[in-house]
Amino acid sequence: MPAKHTHKTALQYIGLGLFALSLLVFTGMLALENYRLTEQDLLATMAPNPEAEGAGTPEASSTVSAGSSGGASDAAPESAPTDPRARLIYEVQAPAFREAATELRLTDQTFGSSFSFQDKVTEVFQAARERVDESVDELIANEELPEGVSEWDVRLSDPAYYTEKFAALTAAAEIGPVVDNPWLFFLLTIGLGVLGGILYILPKFGPHPGIKHDHIYHSQVTKGLNLGWRGFFLAATILGILLFGIRYMAGDWFWPAVTTAIGLLILGLVLWVEGSWHKTRVRAADPAGLSAYIGILAGTYLIGFYVLLYWTPAHVTPWITMVEPLKTALFGGTASQWFLYGLLYTLVILVMGVRMITKYRHNKYQLLRTGSVMFFQLAFAFLIPEILGALNKPQQDLKNIWPLDYDFFFGWQLDQFQSAGAVGIFMLVWGIVLIIVGVPLMVHLVGKRWYCSWVCGCGGLAETMGDPWRQLSDKSLRAWKFERWIVHGVLLAAILMTALTLYTYFTGAGSLLGFETWKVQKWYGFLIGAGFAGVVGTGFYPLMGNRVWCRFGCPLAAYLGLVQRFQSRFRITTNGGQCISCGNCSTYCEMGIDVRAYAQKGQDIVRASCVGCGVCAAVCPRGVLRLENSSVDAGYRTVPERVIHVSEEGVSLVD
Ligand code: SF4
Ligand code: SF4
Structure with missing residues (x-):
């Protein structure tokens, strides 16, 4: 292997050290906390008294409709409980949880990890569920179920639908150094990470700008993998997501099976029907030694981060606790995993945006473009939605366009727009005008770049954090064929899912041709909204380049691309x-x-x-x-x- 010339300055080594330290604390802090739950917190979260102060808010509501919880962004606000339904739910569920928690000793012991705590919570939930079922059976047998109340209003569903409630329980139970010193951990993780990144980047203003052919192919972090290893990681991740998807859908394997069948169909079409079985050998990039796996480790870390954040938020409560004081000080209210994600996402784009500026400072187009994605992420994706939330308005990212913003037409979202007065109606009209007029017109005039490279948050992350890996994109004809089948397939799926959503919204029917709307929404949110866009889309930067999602998965990119291909200047x-x-x-x-x-x-x-x-x-x-x-x-x-x-x-x- 040719000699590697990194030419790092002392300041850069200090920056790297600080960043590594921040990452270590960030990861390690998840294991620092203990968990001890009070009966009061258990009942306030799982079965709140409807007559208690604050009951009836989405956070306090005691039931979770099956299609509205647990997804990356598919959590829907629930309607306020009304008597006698809410009263009955409380009277049946509260004793069930109280007895189960006492019998299984949930509330009188301290748990050393979020995993052991979650195991116990799930056990208690199942026991409470059995008790609730017995009570409801008895009510039905004695014909004591009040008129207008369904048994399904009172019964508890599969634990898979209570992810966010379980996360709230974990947050309520958390005790330890992070709860006691959130600002300290904030500074040791996010603060040190940003400082380390800046110290590493600033010396890059010294040498000549632009690419320097300084052994980028031999950099252990950015050299990538050969086809075999890349295929192995991709197949393992997809398989893992599909298997986890069965659990996510509470054991229902129908949509995971449909997805697998469609995936195999595309594979067969490209490899055999379109004759792409034989492929030009990819550039040799087989890691030569152990250190060559740094990039792969980075990708694996990112994948793990997304899995925890999207699907098991109960295990990242120390991270959320750490940003809570910042959220309260700036915008009021309590932090969620989405505030944490928005904050990290924005900081990464800002810091790595500075790196992009140092690298291409000789090129005005790159300077303007990078400044633009930094601005849109900070203002439109982070600050404005947070301010809107503080004003009790829908937290809409005004630059996020359907079908990328896949839940824009979901029933709860449309209701929220309409109940938010003039601001909400503006958001609804703005979103529709962008889809029908804004996108085609702008793409006709200047191409899809106005969105993908100047405005979009996914593009912003790809162009800043993802820049060191851009050379890993597959240039083969075969990859091009996969790209066209998959990205247009996702666009079709988004259109069908949204059509079904609107059908349900306007007719009140929960299904069409046997396809239940909430399940289709839930699976799309899981597979495309979280699995493809997040886990694979970002986790695979070091494996398949920085635009995996934009190229293979984004339905908006497919729409923009169709206009660009046929009607653009x-x-x-x-x-x-x-x-x-x-x-x-x-x-x-x-x-x-x-x-x-x-x-x-x-x-x-x-x-x-x-x-x-x-x-x-x-x-x-x-x-x-x-x-x-x-x-x-x-x-x-x-x-x-x-x-x-x-x-x-x-x-x-x-x-
Ligand atoms: S167009 Fe491409 S191949 Fe030709 S000189 Fe420029 S960079 Fe090199
Ligand atoms: S996407 Fe590729 S072809 Fe298009 S501007 Fe960027 S580097 Fe050039």
Whole structure:
């Protein structure tokens, strides 16, 4: 392996050390706390008295409708309980929880970890559930169920639907150093991490800007894996998500099975029907030693972070406790895992945005674009929703557009918009206008880059934190074929799921052709909203490049791409005569576009997937590539002969 020249300064080593320390504390603090629950907290969370102060709020409501809890962002506010229903629920459930907790000793002992505490909570929940079932059976047998109250209002569902309640119990039970010193842990983790990152990045203002060919392929963190290992990690993650999905759906395997069947169908279509079984060998990037797995470890850490955050928030309560004082001081109220996530996401984009600025400070397009994603993340995705929440308005991210914002048309969301007065109606109209007019018009004028590379939060993270891994995107024709099947498949799924949602909203029918709306919503939120966009989309930066989600999964990118492909003025023009075939452009294209192949032929690049990041132009040593808007040939560009793919396998037309 060629010698590695990192040229790090002392300041950078200090920065790295501080960052590593912050990560260590951040991870280790999860094991520092103990958990001890009082009966009062148990009942206030699981079976609150409807006549007590504060009862009837979404947080205090005692029942959870099966389709409205436990997802990454599919938690729906519940309607206020009304007598006699709420009264009966309380009278049946409260004694059941009290007796089960006493019998199984939940409330008189201290648990050393969130895992042992959760095990006990689940055990108590199951015991309470049996007691509730017995009471309800008795009420039915004695015909004492009040009119207008269904037995299902009172019975408890599968524990899988109570993820957020269990997380609330864990938070109420938490005791230990983090609860006692939240600001200290905030400074030791997030504070030190930001400081370390800045110290590492600042010296980069010294040397020349731009890519420096300084052994990026040999950097242990960014070199990636060969195809076999990459396939292994991807298959293991997908399998893990599907198996966990069965548990998430409370043992219902129907949608995991449908997903598996669709996945196998796409695999068969691409590999056999479209003849892509044989693939050009990928650039050798097999890790040479143990240290080469640093990047893979980073990806695994990210995957673990997302799994805990999305699906088992009960195990990250110390992280939420740590940011609670900041949330209260800035916006009031209590912190949730989504406040923690928003804060971390924003800080990462800001810090790594500074890195992007140092790297491409010679390029005005990159400076403006990076400044733009930093601004939109800070203002639109973080500050404005938090301020709206403090004002008791819907916490809408006004730049998030359906179908990326997949729950925009969910019933609880539409109700929330309508009950929030003029502000809510504005949000609803704004969202619809963006989908119908804003997106097509802007893409027609300047391409999908206006959103994917200037505004979007997913794109913002990819362009800042993900930049060191952009060269890992697969440039093969086979990857392109997978991309088109999968991303358009997700768009179709989003459209069907939303159509079913609106059908239910306007007719009141809970299902259509046997497909239950809440289950379809729940599975989409789990699989696409959390699994694909979060776990795979970000966790796979070090494995498959920084735009895995944008390229293969984002339904909004698919919609933008269709408009860009057929109706946009945007293209990248190439001055083929100047090209020296160095390949920088293809290497650094995060969307896996073989830019050099177009440049060598002097052919305009008009690809649905191009996010207009402009990095291909920024790294070209000959000024061959230009991002332009022109109406001259907007109709002609879609004819097949203009889309030619050249690879070592030969030249082929892609229609
Ligand atoms: S072709 Fe260029 S502008 Fe388009 S995504 Fe690739 S690197 Fe970015
Ligand atoms: S277009 Fe520029 S970066 Fe791409 S191969 Fe040609 S000279 Fe190199």
